[in-house]
Amino acid sequence: MTRDWFNVDNFDIPILQLGDDLEQKILRPLSCIKEHESKWVLEFDLPLVEKKDINVYINDDEMIVVEAKLREVYHDSKFTRHQYEHFKKSVSIPKNADVKKISARFTNGRLVITIPKIFQGTKIKIED
Amino acid sequence: MGTKTVTKKSPDNKVLILGFPGNGLIGTFALSYIIQHLKMEIVGEINHPDLPPTVFVENGEVIGPIRIHKKDDLYAIISEIPIYSELSYDFTEAILAFCIKNKISKVIVPSGVDAQYTDKKDIKTYGLTTDPSLEKLMYENDVPKFITGTIIGTDAAIITSFRNKRIPLLVLYTSCHPFFPDPQASIHAVTTLAKILKIQVDTSEIQKRVDYLRIQHRNLMQETLDTLYPQEAQLPSKAPPIYR
Numbered sequence: 001m002t003r004d005w006f007n008v009d010n011f012d013i014p015i016l017q018l019g020d021d022l023e024q025k026i027l028r029p030l031s032c033i034k035e036h037e038s039k040w041v042l043e044f045d046l047p048l049v050e051k052k053d054i055n056v057y058i059n060d061d062e063m064i065v066v067e068a069k070l071r072e073v074y075h076d077s078k079f080t081r082h083q084y085e086h087f088k089k090s091v092s093i094p095k096n097a098d099v100k101k102i103s104a105r106f107t108n109g110r111l112v113i114t115i116p117k118i119f120q121g122t123k124i125k126i127e128d
Numbered sequence: 129m130g131t132k133t134v135t136k137k138s139p140d141n142k143v144l145i146l147g148f149p150g151n152g153l154i155g156t157f158a159l160s161y162i163i164q165h166l167k168m169e170i171v172g173e174i175n176h177p178d179l180p181p182t183v184f185v186e187n188g189e190v191i192g193p194i195r196i197h198k199k200d201d202l203y204a205i206i207s208e209i210p211i212y213s214e215l216s217y218d219f220t221e222a223i224l225a226f227c228i229k230n231k232i233s234k235v236i237v238p239s240g241v242d243a244q245y246t247d248k249k250d251i252k253t254y255g256l257t258t259d260p261s262l263e264k265l266m267y268e269n270d271v272p273k274f275i276t277g278t279i280i281g282t283d284a285a286i287i288t289s290f291r292n293k294r295i296p297l298l299v300l301y302t303s304c305h306p307f308f309p310d311p312q313a314s315i316h317a318v319t320t321l322a323k324i325l326k327i328q329v330d331t332s333e334i335q336k337r338v339d340y341l342r343i344q345h346r347n348l349m350q351e352t353l354d355t356l357y358p359q360e361a362q363l364p365s366k367a368p369p370i371y372r
Contacts, residue, residue: 024369027343030308030346032307043307043308045308047338048340049337059264074340074343099265110305
């Protein structure tokens, strides 16, 4: 006997993730953020999504919101047949972000949002 | 950790392949494919009282999350749950004991390394071995040497223990996205592993399912990250893994 990891239909337990919304048919995507010297790079894993079906915006709570429509309905298990049609997730913007210069690109089902930092502090002069 | 195995006598040219959740879930994807492809039978399980109680039910039969499979002289140990750092050395000791008991001649571990790529043509698999005899195997199979880097977690525990016990070990590091399930990179890992094991594989079915696999394994990826980077998992804003 073996377990078929590669056949979605063979999964007997629905995989519910914190934030998945069965009623609204919304999946919560994985995301990660990396800090660099001059910027933050925020990434979302959005498989089964086309670029034209992604909506990214900053809401009133100063959060980056990513919404995306799946190109086909996703079923999580053959027993439950839960159906999902969208991804949605909100992430807080880092404190020192230059909000006006935020940019995004989408490659291989991954959305990469670049958040430049604003220089904060007092410049110290180096004396002769 | 205790192992329970059912073994038959065979020549001492036995190989063990080992896979557990890590960067990009490469190890678990690769082992699952090979086990499935070769129809390797379950011959044992690895248990530990500190592992989260988990079992799977497959066609009405209960199976554990860390299993030992076998076909001819090839053994496979696969974990479908992340190995917490506190358990890394116990896990490694169990694998070592298994290797000694079963006279395993070499161990191959497919894993992932953080080297994000923009095109699947850029995916590469590097080899890191604790034994000079396996460098020849790398050379014959066009696997470049893993030159520089820092390795953490269970990979590091396994490399250290196998080096100390002088059991030949080859870790195959495939470039992948470390924080998301990466079945695309796993295809490269499977192909390289199959080449080394001299078995034919057809990965077109995985290719068709890449997007689905990325969604399906979000939970395991998140739990794996929580074990690799536990300080982040302890933040109060995160819910216990049971709710993920």
